[in-house]
Amino acid sequence: MWKKQHLLAMALCAGALSTLGMGCELIASVDRSRIPGDGPTDGCSDGTKNNEETDVDCGGTTCAPCELAKACAKADDCASGFCADDVCCNAACDADCDACTAALKESGEDGTCGPSKAETACGEATCAEGVATSRGACDGTTTECGPGEETECEEFACDSKANACFAECKENAHCARCHECKTDDGTCALAAAGTEGLGCDEGQACDAAGECKPANGEACTEAEAGECASSLCVDSVCCDTSCDAPCMACNVAGSEGACSPVPLGMTDGTDCSEAYVCDGKGGCKLVAGEECSTDAQCASGRCIPDLFTCAKIPTP
Numbered sequence: 001m002w003k004k005q006h007l008l009a010m011a012l013c014a015g016a017l018s019t020l021g022m023g024c025e026l027i028a029s030v031d032r033s034r035i036p037g038d039g040p041t042d043g044c045s046d047g048t049k050n051n052e053e054t055d056v057d058c059g060g061t062t063c064a065p066c067e068l069a070k071a072c073a074k075a076d077d078c079a080s081g082f083c084a085d086d087v088c089c090n091a092a093c094d095a096d097c098d099a100c101t102a103a104l105k106e107s108g109e110d111g112t113c114g115p116s117k118a119e120t121a122c123g124e125a126t127c128a129e130g131v132a133t134s135r136g137a138c139d140g141t142t143t144e145c146g147p148g149e150e151t152e153c154e155e156f157a158c159d160s161k162a163n164a165c166f167a168e169c170k171e172n173a174h175c176a177r178c179h180e181c182k183t184d185d186g187t188c189a190l191a192a193a194g195t196e197g198l199g200c201d202e203g204q205a206c207d208a209a210g211e212c213k214p215a216n217g218e219a220c221t222e223a224e225a226g227e228c229a230s231s232l233c234v235d236s237v238c239c240d241t242s243c244d245a246p247c248m249a250c251n252v253a254g255s256e257g258a259c260s261p262v263p264l265g266m267t268d269g270t271d272c273s274e275a276y277v278c279d280g281k282g283g284c285k286l287v288a289g290e291e292c293s294t295d296a297q298c299a300s301g302r303c304i305p306d307l308f309t310c311a312k313i314p315t316p
Contacts, residue, residue: 220233
């Protein structure tokens, strides 16, 4: 309707008297692009950011790509093909320590990629192998991310979700290797030597210093007893005690690693041999045929009356 009225007014002005000239000049000066149904229809030259434009008359799915420093949402919004920090940029600008806006750079204008401001946080915080590493920082001159500060978790373990050390524990998994959680106060404490699990592999156990070493029963050499979690190597296996009493051994079949009585009837090297054998209870007693006066002297537990000699060990 407004378009038709405008055209009618212009037609009338064409034959109007000079006294009407001023009114006709006003009509002629009307911006036809503001009249509904007339002028540009795509909104890409109306001097207004509207529709899907990312900046005034550019970007989006309808208008032409934007020039450098104009606002953007994706690379296609920019004539350069690069959108960084929400502005059209002259480069991808995707290193750890670069930026494309003056507000984020050490120096320079919007639209030109350059080093980020000094002390800008970069990278990601991590926590692994008992060491927490904070985010790094930019130096203001290069695009490389400086290393973050490292913190030893000490008695605690890494919290993989927070990428930081646990500050208190609720279970053993919150503690460092070979530490146990004291749930009453949320602290972690060293586990006793010989404790298995707690981060140690199969066949290993904790020593008294938070390290995993061969567990009791594993092969060892007495010259290197420290290689055992218990620090004791007896009878060529890691042992729970010094196990140095006669007729006691740490390599008894089925009980390797635990100091146990030598089986009945067997000798114990120089501690119990020749006329003596082990009684299966940790004692060294006389063999059959040896003179005796009491049953307790014999490995068989029987001193034959009148003969005063030890009887044979009964067959099981």
